[in-house]
Amino acid sequence: MMSARERETAALIAQGLGNKAIARELGVSVGTVKCHVHAVLRATGAANRTAAAVQIVRRRLIAAPE
DSSP states (O other): OOOOOHHHHHHHHHOOOOHHHHHHHTTTHHHHHHHHHHHHHHHTSSSHHHHHHHHHHHHHHSOOOO
16 A cells, blocks of 8 residues: 555656656655655566556556546
């Protein structure tokens, strides 16, 4: 199960944003984003961001990006 912040990070990953852009969007450090990304990868069982984005949308953990 992902925290609210991890779900926000997951949504931004699914939109294709990189760590720096996610950090700016959420108002946190890049290091914090890296921790959230790692948690998202672990929660989805994905090996990388692209696979995580697919799992996030498939499992309906967030709404599909438009």
